[in-house]
Amino acid sequence: MLKAKRKTGLVFFPAFDWAIDPTHPEREERLLYTQDQALEEGLFDIDGLVEFKSDVVTEADVSRVHFCVPTVAAVMTESHFISAGSAKRIGVAVMNKEIVNGFALVRPPGHHAKRVVHGARGFCNVNIEAIMIEYLRTFHKVKKVAIVDTDCHHGDGTQDIYWHDPDTLFISIHQDGRTLYPGSGFPEEMGGPNAAGRTLNIPLPPRTSEDGFLHIIENVVLPVLKDFKPDIIVNSAGQDNHYSDPLTDMNFSAQGYARLTELLKPDIAVLEGGYSIEGALPYVNVGIILAMAGVDYSKVKEPGYDPEAIRQSANVTAQIERIGNAVLELWQQRDSLTEQRQAGKEFEERTSRIFYDTDGIYETQHETIRICRECGGALRIDSSSDRGNRILAVHIPLFACDACKATGHQWYDEADVSQYRKVFLQNRPDDAYLEKKA
Incomplete structure (x- = not known):
């Protein structure tokens, strides 16, 4: 029997009763194929991999983060309460040391939901990571939090919620907003006057592959995290950077996502986007789960995976290096930037x-x-x-x-x-x- 190096928790919530429409990319099959793959690969037979049941959040939990117009109940379905509650369940399990880390494989997603909510944008009604984080801050005395958003779309909702918070480091790695929804997430968006430099946006050019993503993690994200010294690291684990995703134009793979997770070492990962329902999500999710548990993931490969076919060009590599250097410089200037903004x-x-x-x-x-x-x-x-x-x-x-x-x-x-x-x-x-x- 395989044994996990780290006790890792999972919670699945496919949201059978929620979809924008039956054929929309954001639908229940996003997780059903992953559940089937996890069972087929025998993940739940691994000693140290623990599955938790879904939980719910209350309106009070939501109201620590959002101003919902006209009411919380008007902008959330039952599935939203359970999706956010399932993320909270993993967070609480980590805080209570029931597990070392955990992954909430849930939908609906949340990272486009801002502090004020009049309705749904980017498939998101409420921000499930922020609701979980503020619950942990209230009841588990967490203060400094780092959120690393690896969804292909800029996490503009999470950015808005933590724009003024010097105790939250928000890093978003995404496809350049000039080429993809929501059209934001540029390096000059770096936080409000009380938290300048605590928001770091890393827009990557289309067709960035494993080399580019992992370069940014190793040379920008990890040094910044080492400086910031967060109490917990939360990964908004969007998987739409995959080369087969129908909504984006990137060249990441299941192996790349697993290695990214291994390097980042998130305490809590929460699923965001990812719409290659059969060709990517089951393999990417399995790779992430194995990496979090410290189990060999080298044999996890999606059908048709060919690293040479998706290798990035020299021009893309040069752009990524320039962007990474510019973001690091902003981080190093964060204190002086805050002083300038406040003066x-x-x-x-x-x-x-x-x-x-x-x-x-x-x-x-x-x-x-x-x-x-x-x-x-x-x-x-x-x-x-x-x-x-x-x-x-x-x-x-x-x-x-x-x-x-x-x-x-x-x-x-x-x-x-x-x-x-x-x-x-x-x-x-x-x-x-x-x-x-x-």
Whole structure:
């Protein structure tokens, strides 16, 4: 019998009752083929590989992260509660030392869901990794978290949620946003004034192969993680970089994903995208599981795998090296960048326009952040959609200083409710979520 070097937990949730439509790439077969492959390969006979049952999150768990318009129940199905709950189950098992690491193979995915949620975008309603992380911060005293998003699409929702958080390092490795949804994720997007450099975007050119991805992991991601010293590492484990994926234009493989996982050593991995349902996902997932457990994965190969056929060009290699060097330089300048962004200001504002491509909703946000050298800063978001919903959302960060707590409470207390459908307060230090309406 094979024995795992590391006790590794798995949870499967295919979400039989949720699909955008029966033929959409984001459908239950994404995980059913993986389950069949895992059984066929005898993964559950490996000593040290443990399967957990799905769990659920509560509305309170969701509200630590999101402002859902008009309500949590209006933007989530039962499958979303279970998908996020299954990620939470793996996180809790790691924290309780039931396992060394774990992989939540779940759907629906979540990394395009931002802090304010009016509907679905990029197949995502709520951010399942963020819900899990904030649960662990509340109940398991986790502080510093590194999120490494290896989905082919930029993790713009996770970036938005942690844009102002100096205790969260968010690294997204993705296909260049000039060539792929959501059209963002460039190196100059590096975090707010209180957390400059804690967001690192690594846009890779189309047709990047194993050499390019692994170069970035070894020469950029691992040195940055060593500097940051996170309490936990979370991998948003999207698998749509595979050379057979129908939605993207990259040349990664099952062997490459396994090696990436072996190098990254995530405490928790959560499935995101990946839409080559038969030709890639079963093999990529098996490779990731074996790598997390410390079991030989060298024989895991998808049909038709030919490393020479997908090898990247010299031009792509040169572009990747330049991008990696530029991102490392930003990381090394993070403290001076933060000082420059904060100099002479009490507040910073930004306005953004957001399209919910899955639900066809347009949102406009006006955001105000308090400049703070002690915490992530009190945050105020005035959000309105073309469906007639306007809300005011106030966020007080978990590790807020007294001045930011006072500012957040003042914004909430003084808000003119007659101008909004609802006014929300996300009071993380007290683990409280309040709302008022006209």
